[in-house]
Amino acid sequence: MIDRNTxxxxxxxxxxTEHEARRRTEVVAALGDTWDPLAVMEGEADAYRLLYSDLDTEQQATYDMLVSAGVLPAPGRA
Structure with missing residues (x-):
């Protein structure tokens, strides 16, 4: 800590910096050896596809509007 009086x-x-490095180390340690970031990302992509699949016409129009407005990420960009 630097304390400068004027x-x-x-x-x-x-x-x-030191606190952030320690925090990141603790997060990685808490995740453990079995954490697979690629599997997590693939699971999230699958969930996103499932969430927005089989939409009716009105739902699809709303989804398309939200994507074009930037509220939702474009397909494949989640």
Missing amino acids: SDHRIVEFDL
């Missing part, structure tokens, strides 16, 4: 202001700076 006549009108007090400036306090924190370097969170």
Whole structure:
């Protein structure tokens, strides 16, 4: 922590680099050896496809409108 005083202001700076590195290490350790990021991404893509499959005409029009407005990601970009 750096504490610099000026006549009108007090400036306090924190370097969170060490904390962030420790946090990331703990997250990876908590995931364990069996975590497969590729399988997770494929599962999310499958869930997205399933969620937006078999839409009726009105639902499809709403979905297309939301994709074109950027509210939902385009197919294959989830």
